[in-house]
Amino acid sequence: MLRVPALSSALIALIGTQPAFAQEADEPEVIVVTGTGLEETPATPAYDTQVIEREQLVSTGSGRIEDALSSVAGFQQFRRSDSRSSNPSAQGATLRSLGGNATSRALVLLDGVPMADPFFGFIPFSAIAPERLGSARITRGGGSGPFGAGALAGTIELTSADAATLGNFGGHVYVNDRGGTESAAHVAGDLGSGFGVISGRWDRDKGFFTTPEADRVDASTRAGFDSYSIQARGVAPLTDTVELQARGLVYDDRRTLRFDGADSSSTGQDASLRLVGRGNWQFDALAYVQARNFTNVVISSTRFVPVLDQRNTPSTGLGGKFEIRPPVGESNVLRLGIDYRRSDGELYETALSAFTGSVRERRNAGGTNTDLGFFVENDFMLGPLTLTAGARLDRYTIRNGFYTSRDADGTILQNESYADRSGWEESFRGGAVFEAGGGLKLRAAAYTGLRLPTLNELYRPFVVFPVTTNANARLENEKLEGFEAGVDFSPSEDIDLSLTAFDNRVKGAVANVTLDPVTRQRQNIDAIHARGIEAGAGLSFGPLRFDGSLAYTEAEAQQAGAAFDGNRPSQTPAWVGGATLSYRIGTDGLVSATLRHVGKQFEDDLESNVLPAATTLDAFAQVALTERFALVLRGENLTDEDIVTRNQGGSIDFGTPRTLWIGLKLQN
Incomplete structure (x- = not known):
């Protein structure tokens, strides 16, 4: 495990070793x-893209990144509960009601x-602190490009804030009406011609x-x-057009759900x-490593013992990309690149007797998935018309899959080794945007996409009492086909309106299919088909601003002859919408209220267990007390709406009740 002080020191040392460049005494070199x-x-x-600015990210009622992302209608997690009261694996x-199980179909960067x-x-939403971010860009709809094999439902691009945005130091301490706390702090500063930031956040609540x-x-x-979570980040120039960026993140998240233990x-x-180069030949080279782990204890809901x-x-993620944009003229932007991802992981679990507590079975399962992608994309600018076309070719492998179970004495009960699989998959996207004048843009796009089944879907069964969901090592890749058309109208900085109609189909979608009342299995079904309309509005009237988003999606799971054919995929509402009204007070003060509605959903593919619609009201207020300190008040679910997040045959879980926060914010 990486230790925080060592990681921070390494990053600071790294960004402090940039070379010095000779400069004329009277003509200092300016490096940005x-x-x-x-x-x-x-x-x-050309694609359905929405940007959430920093102020919106840090002024939610909950202070959670998933809450901020929910301002874009169509975004959802598998369940309605956020990262404080859900199992992390859910x-x-x-986006766009293309869910159906707990795995991400949107690519989060x-x-x-x-x-x-x-x-x-x-x-791991709990590790992504909104106050560290500068912006979030959400593209609904699939596509190619870097890491495009995971962007089946769309892409969520999160960008860390720089030192100038954060200030030299800052932080906050908030407490809620249950005695829970949220605290964060950062320090930032110049490191030569670059900058460094170290930030930390700690959340706890009974x-x-x-x-x-x-x-x-x-x-x-x-x-x-x-x-x-603790993040250390440094940026340093290597030349006047090339900069090195380094980031380290360490996080630990522990939760208890429903029962003691x-x-x-x-x-x-x-x-x-x-490494990012902004010269004549632009390039972006990235490498990363991730070490992750997950543990979970399941308690019997009848005897209340493990x-x-x-x-x-334990799991490891390795990957990287290289993208280059050669100079091909002022009317073209050409992107060429390659990306790679490797996922390794194993499951170790022990099944216990609910009557004696003794070991019944020990299980071990895992495997390795890889994806190597090649992509090319070109934008053509023809006056008011911009055309784009792109293609990907992915070489994927699903290897080393196994499942082993032993009894308490070590005798093998089941020992499966699954055949390695590999192949090539192609995907494409293209679009057009026409600037009609007066702030009016017309756009259209079509695309295909790809997602490999995760190691979890392939090899790990799980239980949410009383239902057991079995893994399936024979799962095939999901493939998306989709198209959309839309209009954007922004005649001034104070008006931003958008409307998009879309039709997306995920072929071979992985779904949790009901086999009997207490058993499900992950299976590839014929398709999940989602068609709908998305609308967005941003209006400013001096210090008063309105932001709203609304999505209606007609989604259905398709499997000829199956009991669920034509039903809505589990956990996918038809209507999702939200509206925020905010009022700015001076330069540092802000008051806002957010109304959000999520329509009726179904827990399962047979539509037998309903999650009723829920409407919530959140609030945020920040008032400057001194030059450096501000009073912050926040409210979640102020009407104390019952938000049903799980319904397994009448066994129900609720989401966040009314929660009130107060605290101080320190700003540089």
């Missing part, structure tokens, strides 16, 4: 570092690095009861959590290096 990747291409607006991110857990495919009061027993407990943990140590100890799930 950004800490970001290459600029977006001219054809980026934190898959998706932090400073260009894929954040999905190498084994499970979930996103939590709330997810179980309805009438269903609680002596063993019922609150959804308590204790998590921290039902404890889970998610830990990680990530590191990445990135029945399964998922004691160790």
